[in-house]
Amino acid sequence: MSSSSLLSSQSAISHKDKVAALAPDNFTWHGYSALETQWRVERLLSRYVACIDDDALEHWPEFFVAEGCRYEIITRENVERGMPLALVFCNSQGMLVDRIVSLREANIYPQRWYRHIVSNVLIQAVAEDHLEVHSHYVVLQTRRNGQTSIFSAGKYKDRIVFQNGELKFAEKRVVGDTHSIDTLLVSPI
Template identity: 35%
Template sequence: MLDFNTYQQLLALYSDYAAAIDNNEWDKWPDFFTEVCVYKVQPRENFERGYPLATLSFESRGMLKDRIYGATETIFHDPYYQRHVVSVPRILKVEAETIRSEANYAVFRTKPDEMSTVFNVGRYLDTIRRTDEGLKFESRICVFDSEMISNSLIYPI
């Protein structure tokens, strides 16, 4: 069981993460993670069958920074905005240094001069580490429900 203060910090981590991405504050994204971390965006089918194949897979904060550099400086794509709707996290396990939790998410995408569309829906499976700087994601697996994904997954989910 989490104490009230830690649970409030957990809620802030989830909401601040979504706000940073939704507001295109890309330089903030890697700082939500520990230095050695895992970030994956993986289809539900592969996850449930134990297949390692993921649409995106990174293993360090440095790799996350590279992704942001690529997404903002080198990859050509139609501009779009994202908006996250994230459920209240469900606590799965609490240990001295880590918290395991999950939350459902829906990401809407809006391109200029187009209607908003549902872009990606699934759940976050998270391991969160207590650090001197506060709670940080040690692992974030974004398991999306559809077997298909839009042809351009540029920004983090």
């Protein structure tokens, strides 16, 4: 797919990011074929959201590299205004751990359950030391009245690395279309 478009010359908004380049159909990455890499990436994402939805949050920081990771939940509204403010901004694994200890021990929030649905997993770029992967997410929230609503919809923009035989997030940027947060946000997305 080309990143240029018939409309791009007329639009005020750059289409560059809108139709991001895709990785080629065939590549090898740390000995894995493109197909196997795709499968491993999807399995990482599935395990990641299962960890949150199954309330195994003590293991959530382990999905990130130990040194120099970055995790952000930011709204599309702020991104499109070119503003950095994130709902959650962590640039160390320690900050991820602190979020979970705070959730377990300190924060007060309504009883609720999350269900993440992840789809449209696209490997956008392949480099020797990392992959850039975009995917779509929806988080359903069921509150104590038993009703389920969409809590957040958006996009994961991930930088994934291969470390000690495993895929880890070096960077995970959660860009939420949902910019009005329903009551509060305590769990990671």
